[in-house]
Amino acid sequence: MTITTNRPAQSAVRLKLDGGQTRKAALDGAWWPRTTDAAAELPSLVEALGGLRGEITHVLLGATEWDMPHRRRLGAGSAAVRLGWFTSQPAGLVTVMTEFGRDRFDLLVVPPDATPDAAEAALSAAADSGDQNRAPEILARIERAG
Known part of the structure; x- marks a missing residue:
């Protein structure tokens, strides 16, 4: 399932999720942010995921993969x-948690500098319920632009 938002095409969230009802895969999908500025990128991700499995309350990120400063709270919607x-968060993974820990999304983060073809392959692999690869394995196959 590809998620679209009511944003202009150049700022629409680039997100693909496994559309199945059961959670058998290692990942729930993938997100391709345009930059490594979490404060700029996360609101559209939270907006796109909001309501799919409950209200989004927490986002866990790899501390070394995002630009500073590392804020503790982010306004997203209402x-x-x-x-x-966390330095222990696996490379290329963002975990988005819902209220009361009821559910979560484990998403591959496609590097912003990935080529469009490599990004699309990674988005599709991470959203494939039959693909048991984890984020580091999928990231190893990503071709970077320029």
């Missing part, structure tokens, strides 16, 4: 989302 920055 609510504030808590951000957690």
Whole structure:
């Protein structure tokens, strides 16, 4: 399932999710942000995921993959989302959690500098419920632009 938002094409969230009802895959999908500025990129991701599995309350990120400063809260829609920055978070993974820990999304983060073809392949692989590869394995196959 590809998610679209009511944003102009150049700022629409680039997100692809496994459309199945069961959670058998290692990943729930993938997100391709345009930059490594979490404060600029996360609101559209939270907006796109909001309501699919409950209200988004927390986002866990790899501390070394995003630009500084590492904020602890982010305004997204009508609510504030808590951000957690961890050096132990696997490379290329963002975990988006819903209220009361009821559910979560484990998403591959496609590097902003990935080529469009490599990004599309990664988005599709991560959203494929039959693909058991984790984020580091999929990232290893990504070709970078320029």
